[in-house]
Amino acid sequence: MLPDGWRRTTLGDIGSVKSGSTPARSQHDRYFVDGKWPWVKTMDLTNSEILTTDEVITDAALAESSCRLFPAGTVLVAMYGGFKQIGRTGLLREKSAVNQAISAIDIERDQADPEFVLHWLNGSVETWKNYAASSRKDPNITRENVCEFPVILPTLVEQRRIAHILSTWDQAIATTERLLANTRNCVEILSNALLTGRKRFDGHAAWQSKPLSEMICESRVVGSGGDVAKKITVKLYGKGVVGKSDKRAGSESTQYYRRSSGQFIYSKLDFLNGAFGRIPASLDGYESTLDLPAFDFLEGIDPRWFLQYVSREAFYTGHLGLANGGRKARRVNPKDLLRICVPTPCLKEQTRIADAIEAALSAVSIQERHLTLMRQEKSALMSQLLTGKRRVRLPADEAEPA
Template identity: 40%
Template sequence: MEMTTAAAVEKQGYKLTKLGWIPEEWDVRKLDDVAEIHNHLRFPLSETVRKGMQGPYPYYGPTKAQDYLDHFRVEGKYVLIGEDGDHFLKFQTHPMTLLVDGQYNVNNHAHLIKGTESCETEWVYWFFNSRDLTNDITRQGAGRYKLTKDALKRLLLVVPPVAEQRAIINILNGLKIQEKVILALVKAKSTYKSGLMQQLLTGQLRFPEFQGQPWHEQRISSLITESRIPGSNGKAAKKLTVKLYGKGVLAKNERQIGSVNTKYYARKAGQFIYSKLDFLNGAFGLIPEELDGYESTLDLPTFDISPEVDASLLLAYFSREEFYARFADIAAGGRKAVRIGPEELLKKKILLPSLPEQQRIAAVLNACDQEIELLQAQLRQWQQQKKGLMQQLLTGQLRVPNSL
């Protein structure tokens, strides 16, 4: 049903409410009128106490299971919605509700909600799942927000007839299952690629045409050379950042302008770059064409790559935890404080096949990456479609014929 104007909606049997236009037979109610809050079932426990109570029953916070305990206090289906935290600000990308069932426990940072005869528990879950609650929360110090029980009771929600609620819930559950299927495909393909990469980069799996050809140990300094082309400063530079675990190189989005006293260096497309601070978290990448000419400080050292080595293969080699974890023993102060300088990287040796075999390996791994990227694009497209369909179903703009 296409609705372009308020008048058109009204003619089709809709009414204007505090939550916008909804079907005439739907209502807008306070949560306290159509659902029950069961916070008396909460079980606040410190991490220290929980260590002595380990078991099979989930111990939920507002967004996920925080632990597993040896007994349970809650049984059945409930909706969890956070009582405090900063996740309320992330409603566009993170769910605001969690649907739990079975036998489990809930900490004191989540409200427990159960539906009634007039409002299904899962309707509450879906209605508030992506809802902006920022107008209903209070500020509790720096970066701390709270949805009090009284504020929770006053939350307004749209309530269709129960039959229509159930029909909509079935559709939304189906969309959620489809999303999980795509997520599972992405995970499976990523796991397959990781295993394949390990075998190919260690010579456990060889292509027939290269069988019998030796690999040679090479010092990394013979493969890459640090680049220090003078650039601008912290105020003028277009800056780069490197994501963790080989997830790529991006333009840095800074909220504050940098200092004119900070020296920056120009970087070129195709160069290898890493983060000194996050070396042990796999912060490696190749600078893409669109970021040619961007800059970084020496905290993100950058290197020209020898034509005698395949750049994609070298990145794959460096991005394996088996490689970068070898550097953990050279730094003091724990993983978060570790900085790995170019001199430490360059003096290491690695075992590599001939350039043709490198290129063959890189082609296979790049094909895997393309398949993963295609699945991830499908997932993003599906999630966007799901979000739009959810909005239409939960407001009655799109009706389920068999439930009317």
């Protein structure tokens, strides 16, 4: 049951729904070069205001094609691209054109507030799947689907207050995202400086070039067969080591090797994608084949520093020549890995470097958790506000007349 003054309607009843088009690419210089009108494509949609577009078009494109300009305040919805794209939204802040993959909804301002409609659509994105699932090919939606899309509207005054509250949350989230991106960038700069010696801690000896064979030693403790082994796998880009859940048992004849907590492990096949990690205590005793070799650390090496060093993109992409095999099965073998020489600080400086990088990464983790909580709180609040379960307080001078 809806609160008093609220009503059910559809997008087609509160606005004019049209789609755009693409000017002929064969006239690129005439239609796209030195253009002045934003031309919105699906990838420009960010579920918020459209602040910039990848391409702009010219007056000639508007005059000589079916492209048209939509006014500021038009709400946009992506119609094509499968479940990951359909339902993406945007709100025009200036006159703009759109391509044929987007529905443009010019809202009747005496019926609804465009920002409120934008938030409603963002809170109802899963509903599009009900329409797209009936598509015969890739899941898409049609103009008719957009026109029929259900909307619940409070009074205009309450719409505006709800939109203001949710937009304030969006601004706070966007600010936090920028802070997080800046922190990540600073951590990367600091890490590279410390790990390459461009930035040093005072009081330590000069670095020496050492092969990895003086830092780690391959472990080959024979384990189980593939039919019973508890398996592990290594994520790409230094994202860690996890247990592997096989839906079907492996071959009994495949030899697995026991791995221990704290060992360094990597994937031969995905070396060039940064598939490195240390085995956590929770996976002690798990097993892998020789395609995921594991290594014990030798004396004089801080495992944290070692993993930080090899997990840098500059390290694993800089050794492309080590990969052997065909294009789709290029492997880096342990003997080649162990021959790599790296500039190595003493153990005490390794530890100081690792401590500094971990402290910086901790700041990133705190901001990531804060951002996650903000998104969760905003989502919960949006769900309550858009359904009337939680009402906004209207000042007396803004309240609708009885």
